[in-house]
Amino acid sequence: MTRHKRHVCVARERKYDPSLSLAIILGFIPEYQRASNLAKQLETARLESKLREIRELASLSYIDASKMNYGSATEDSERMFGLAREVANDTTDDGLRSSLNGLSTFRDTVMGKLKAADASVLEPLQQIVQKTQRELKR
Secondary structure, eight states, X not given: OOHHHHHHHHHHHOOOOXXXXXXXXXXXXXXXXXXXXXXXXXXXHHHHHHHHHHHHHHHHHHHHHHTTOHHHXXXXXXXXXXXXXXXXXXXXXXXXXXXXXXXXXXXXXXXXXXXXXOGGGHHHHHHHHHHHHHHSXX
């Protein structure tokens, strides 16, 4: 028998086995669900981390401003407002988006007062700290 004929014979002996396809599919579904759940958990952890960072930056801004360290307070506030905008743009949660957009209403006032080294910035910063502690906990 030639090499070609031997290959053809072997190919004819193989038959489609539906149980093999079923086994592959049944093995894939649980793995897909597990991977999907892990992806959701990772996304939730990332969101919680960003919200924690916003809260921390708000507190740091207030502390720095209360010590009249307006340069550090400005940097922390810029990072806080930027991160809040980023999370608001990325989230599908309307309540969270609303809370984060509410922070941006303070932005111009706070940044202007910090750059002018105005001690009255403590009042809006205190409101931001309270708002972030109350509304951004998950």
